[in-house]
Amino acid sequence: MPKMKSNKGAAKRFRRTAKGKIRCDKPFQGHILTKKSRKRKRRLRKNDLIPSSLERQVRRLLPYL
Numbered sequence: 001m002p003k004m005k006s007n008k009g010a011a012k013r014f015r016r017t018a019k020g021k022i023r024c025d026k027p028f029q030g031h032i033l034t035k036k037s038r039k040r041k042r043r044l045r046k047n048d049l050i051p052s053s054l055e056r057q058v059r060r061l062l063p064y065l
Contacts, residue, residue: 007061014050014058016065022058023047 014024029044
């Protein structure tokens with residue numbers, strides 16, 4: 001049986017934690033940063049866990065995650 005393909009767009013955005021949860025970067029940190037507060041930009045640097053409701057969809061896109 002052939003290997004399954006990972007969705008390459010999703011593979012660049014999601015990573016697995018040591019406990020098997022899926023983490024991603026927070027949105028809204030790419031550009032137009034001058035109007036965002038220092039506190040908000042600092043919080044955006046941290047990673048986020050995806051909600052459990054989306055976990056099934058991401059695992060379908062990334063079968064080997």
